[in-house]
Amino acid sequence: xxxxxxxxxxxxxxxxxxxxxxxxxxxxxxxxxxxxxxxxxxxxxxxxxxxxxxxxxxxxxxxxxxxxxxxxxxxxxxxxxxxxxxxxxxxxxxxxxxxxxxxxxxxxxxxxxxxxxxxxxxxxxxxxxxxxxxxxxxxxxxxxxxxxxxxxxxxxxxxxxxxxxxxxxxxxxxxxxxxxxxxxxxxxxxxxxxxxxxxxxxxxxxxxxxxxxxxxxxxxxxxxxxxxxxxxxxxxxxxxxxxxxxxxxxxxxxxxxxxxxxxxxxxxxxxxxxxxxxxxxxxxxxxxxxxxxxxxxxxxxxxxxxxxxxxxxxxxxxxxxxxxxxxxxxxxxxxxxxxx
Amino acid sequence: xxxxxxxxxxxxxxxxxxxxxxxxxxxxxxxxxxxxxxxxxxxxxxxxxxxxxxxxxxxxxxxxxxxxxxxxxxxxxxxxxxxxxxxxxxxxxxxxxxxxxxxxxxxxxxxxxxxxxxxxxxxxxxxxxxxxxxxxxxxxxxxxxxxxxxxxxxxxxxxxxxxxxxxxxxxxxxxxxxxxxxxxxxxxxxxxxxxxxxxxxxxxxxxxxxxxxxxxxxxxxxxxxxxxxxxxxxxxxxxxxxxxxxxxxxxxxxxxxxxxxxxxxxxxxxxxxxxxxxxxxxxxxxxxxxxxxxxxxxxxxxxxxxxxxxxxxxxxxxxxxxxxx
Numbered sequence: 153x154x155x156x157x158x159x160x161x162x163x164x165x166x167x168x169x170x171x172x173x174x175x176x177x178x179x180x181x182x183x184x185x186x187x188x189x190x191x192x193x194x195x196x197x198x199x200x201x202x203x204x205x206x207x208x209x210x211x212x213x214x215x216x217x218x219x220x221x222x223x224x225x226x227x228x229x230x231x232x233x234x235x236x237x238x239x240x241x242x243x244x245x246x247x248x249x250x251x252x253x254x255x256x257x258x259x260x261x262x263x264x265x266x267x268x269x270x271x272x273x274x275x276x277x278x279x280x281x282x283x284x285x286x287x288x289x290x291x292x293x294x295x296x297x298x299x300x301x302x303x304x305x306x307x308x309x310x311x312x313x314x315x316x317x318x319x320x321x322x323x324x325x326x327x328x329x330x331x332x333x334x335x336x337x338x339x340x341x342x343x344x345x346x347x348x349x350x351x352x353x354x355x356x357x358x359x360x361x362x363x364x365x366x367x368x369x370x371x372x373x374x375x376x377x378x379x380x381x382x383x384x385x386x387x388x389x390x391x392x393x394x395x396x397x398x399x400x401x402x403x404x405x406x407x408x409x410x411x412x413x414x415x416x417x418x419x420x421x422x423x424x425x426x427x428x429x430x431x432x433x434x435x436x437x438x439x440x441x442x443x444x445x446x447x448x449x450x451x452x453x454x455x456x457x458x459x460x461x462x463x464x465x466x467x468x469x470x471x472x473x474x475x476x477x478x479x480x481x482x483x484x485x486x487x488x489x490x491x492x
Numbered sequence: 493x494x495x496x497x498x499x500x501x502x503x504x505x506x507x508x509x510x511x512x513x514x515x516x517x518x519x520x521x522x523x524x525x526x527x528x529x530x531x532x533x534x535x536x537x538x539x540x541x542x543x544x545x546x547x548x549x550x551x552x553x554x555x556x557x558x559x560x561x562x563x564x565x566x567x568x569x570x571x572x573x574x575x576x577x578x579x580x581x582x583x584x585x586x587x588x589x590x591x592x593x594x595x596x597x598x599x600x601x602x603x604x605x606x607x608x609x610x611x612x613x614x615x616x617x618x619x620x621x622x623x624x625x626x627x628x629x630x631x632x633x634x635x636x637x638x639x640x641x642x643x644x645x646x647x648x649x650x651x652x653x654x655x656x657x658x659x660x661x662x663x664x665x666x667x668x669x670x671x672x673x674x675x676x677x678x679x680x681x682x683x684x685x686x687x688x689x690x691x692x693x694x695x696x697x698x699x700x701x702x703x704x705x706x707x708x709x710x711x712x713x714x715x716x717x718x719x720x721x722x723x724x725x726x727x728x729x730x731x732x733x734x735x736x737x738x739x740x741x742x743x744x745x746x747x748x749x750x751x752x753x754x755x756x757x758x759x760x761x762x763x764x765x766x767x768x769x770x771x772x773x774x775x776x777x778x779x780x781x782x783x784x785x786x787x788x789x790x791x792x793x794x795x796x797x798x799x800x801x802x803x804x805x806x807x808x809x810x811x812x813x814x815x816x817x
Contacts, residue, residue, distance in 0.1 A: 186546055231578070238576035240579075255595060286608060411704055457664060485653050
């Protein structure tokens with residue numbers, strides 16, 4: 153018996169056969185003529201091998217078409233669509249390939265790292281020379297995938313398939329199955345977010361990928377829902393857009409909060425001296441102005457300085473800080489915390 | 493571990509497309525182009541040479557110039573329909589575009605004009621090659637550093653030079669030190685400078701948002717043999733602390749390295765932490781105050797609460813007594 157053919161070689165022979173076929177190839181033709189499939193010891197083994205290879209090729213971006221022929225009834229055949237096969241015309245410089253090599257290191261998740269690495273392999277074919285890796289030496293950008301949901305969700309977004317998953321809502325702690333039309337994935341501070349339409353609620357919702365429990369399952373056929381309108385999508389993403397840039401006015405103890413001072417900015421249009429009580433505070437403190445976009449993010453940062461930093465303006469930031477401080481001031485009082 | 497078949501397939505397809513547009517390529521150059529060893533290239537060419545259309549007679553097969561090959565030069569004679577480079581798969585395109593966009597967002601302050609331009613052009617080309625797939629993701633991440641500090645740190649890393657930094661620690665104490673920078677690790681949450689601290693003679697992770705000033709020195713950065721994954725934060729020693737948190741505090745376990753997390757039936761959960769810096773934990777408790785149900789040991793809660801009460805007292809001139817409490 154001849155030695156078994158390497159799987160990569162069998163896949164390559166299948167690609168070449170389906171690219172060059174006149175019309176289509178049936179499974180039986182594949183089994184009898186493409187090198188490697190004669191190794192299958194039974195009908196079942198062949199079926200498994202062929203189905204897996206076909207899935208692998210499609211996952212890799214090879215456009216394997218299913219072709220039915222009226223004259224042959226249910227007997228389906230396959231071919232590769234030459235018009236969809238190729239990469240758009242593009243050339244990459246060695247420096248650009250070097251950037252892509254670093255991009256492979258960005259993902260902390262093995263599956264997405266493998267996907268990125270495969271994209272790089274394909275793009276090396278259109279490189280003007282080998283990748284120059286020293287360009288971004290010393291830089292190590294990292295992105296977490298927040299679990300295993302990213303890959304399946306990307307595929308479902310692209311195919312417009314419904315997804316079902318178990319989700320833990322942070323607001324209530326409730327764990328429930330969701331059925332969602334996936335629209336888009338957002339990378340934001342704190343992790344990945346899926347926006348889409350919650351089928352049960354009949355409304356747009358956001359889901360943090362890190363709060364999805366277990367596997368994401370695509371259910372039903374592709375193109376199962378209409379894409380969101382621009383207005384629907386903009387609405388759903390609005391909550392994740394950065395707010396307008398504003399300036400907060402702070403009273404800071406001498407020699408403290410150097411990190412805030414380092415990013416101090418010009419005063420806004422607020423007259424600190426006119427704020428009731430401020431002159432008394434400023435007798436022993438410095439006036440520092442910082443830019444911010446999110447009230448709660450700034451408040452959460454400022455509480456870390458305790459008495460060293462007092463918020464003079466705006467009232468929204470001051471109230472958010474006071475709210476956290478008043479709640480924290482009761483942390484050592486038994487049973488004082490509201491469980492709601 | 494043996495290479496997976498899909499990865500080898502893609503490289504072989506890529507080689508055929510590359511050779512189609514390059515007349516004759518030395519084995520060593522082909523190896524460099526695809527980031528593999530020359531031996532791997534020879535194995536790939538040998539496989540390509542025996543693949544083709546069914547029948548597998550000589551004119552069915554992918555073919556190379558045998559005379560050139562004996563001299564270590566690869567010249568493609570027949571590509572059997574594989575001349576064009578393969579498009580990106582949907583997940584591949586998104587994974588690469590998302591990685592490049594996050595690099596563009598987080599690294600921007602650390603790149604000079606030339607390197608920023610290369611990153612932009614790579615992103616533009618890949619986005620065009622990805623087609624519709626690129627629309628599946630939207631990336632908006634904070635920059636790794638302020639423009640001033642980022643530019644200095646990026647410059648020191650690019651030129652392999654020592655840095656002098658002013659650094660504020662978790663307890664709001666400022667110090668000045670000389671460091672040999674190793675890597676700028678940018679993450680979605682915040683970024684770190686991994687560097688060899690000459691004062692403490694060891695590697696340290698510096699939060700870049702707490703580097704308040706940085707200056708490139710004339711001295712070259714020394715090599716210190718720091719391991720590849722040294723930037724993964726692994727608290728050594730420290731005090732064990734357990735927080736019982738309501739569900740709204742879930743973000744804490746999503747952003748903090750925890751020893752263990754236990755979900756409880758009512759939707760709340762407990763998280764075990766190893767705390768090296770008490771000031772860090774105190775800040776965490778103040779941020780998460782609304783979600784805290786219980787803290788063990790209780791002295792930790794007392795310390796945070798006392799800290800909050802002192803801060804409230806500082807607001808006394810602004811907030812008339814009795815208001816809001």
